[in-house]
């Protein structure tokens with residue numbers, strides 16, 4: 001159990017807050033705007049780089065443990081962040097249909113001056129859906145704050161027919177692995 005530890009979540013994402021609640025009863029939230037540009041070239045290094053940037057922008061007290069995370073979607077050699085427009089969201093979803101893609105989340109944890117990090121990958125398979133389904137989704141749900149232009153926790157679920165790995169990693173926080181790490185700190 002994560003008892004007696006002062007946990008701080010460095011995230012404004014309501015989903016990450018909900019997910020952390022599943023494993024930690026009480027925690028603080030601190031968040032600063034982070035420039036999410038990156039220089040790394042592999043998905044693993046990119047999520048780690050951005051999560052670490054988020055970590056370095058937040059100040060904590062000596063007895064606090066800070067957690068930040070970053071999630072990206074990786075398809076056919078391309079990094080997919082949050083969609084920039086309706087057209088971008090539609091194109092992204094259409095090109096990923098009937099195929100596998102990967103969701104990577106990088107998590108950084110800071111205690112005193114030590115930074116721990118880990119990366120979790122989940123494979124997701126999209127079924128063969130119609131253009132009408134994509135249009136309905138993009139016009140009726142908020143896909144703009146989600147990497148890869150979909151949320152597995154909303155109507156985006158109907159696009160998916162198989163996943164391999166941690167479901168919560170796709171939502172933005174791999175809580176099973178995070179729990180194991182926090183227990184040891």
Ligand SMILES: Cc1cn([C@H]2C[C@H](O)[C@@H](COP(=O)(O)OP(=O)(O)OP(=O)(O)O)O2)c(=O)[nH]c1=O
Nearest residue numbers: 011012013070071146147150151152170171172
């Ligand atoms: C693929 C997918 C992504 N997402 C979300 C998770 C992340 O919140 C978001 C990717 O953006 P991130 O930049 O990882 O996070 P954020 O900007 O929402 O939050 P913060 O930096 O304050 O922590 O996409 C879902 O909610 N469901 C999904 O199925």
